[in-house]
Amino acid sequence: METPRELRSVDQRDVLVSRIEYDDGTVIAADFGGDEVTLDVVGETAIVVAGDRQVEFDLPEGASDVAVNNGTLTIEE
Template structure:
């Protein structure tokens, strides 16, 4: 599973994005950092909209993404 380009901007703004590939799938983890505040996500069709305080990131879900969640400022996309 490839990390959406729009999520890569998180790395540029005091966060981090990592992709891990395993035998049975892969996981993308985007940590929006300590200043992210309450992180929320809305999925409309194949589009995910992540809102962190006054910041919004919108991206197409990667092919194969079947689970998406947020917890403590961390977005996780699993295949």
């Protein structure tokens, strides 16, 4: 599973984006640094609002779970 281009291009001074591969899948995590983060998924599009930023991206192929917890967006395969 590839990290969406829109997440890779988020200002890296404010958002830490990691991609972690496990034997049974991949997790992409984007830590928005304490901002209150909301997530809405419409069809295959995720809309993330964190503070005054909004990021929209197509869910990567193979994404099985998308969630937000404590300011961190996770996409799991």
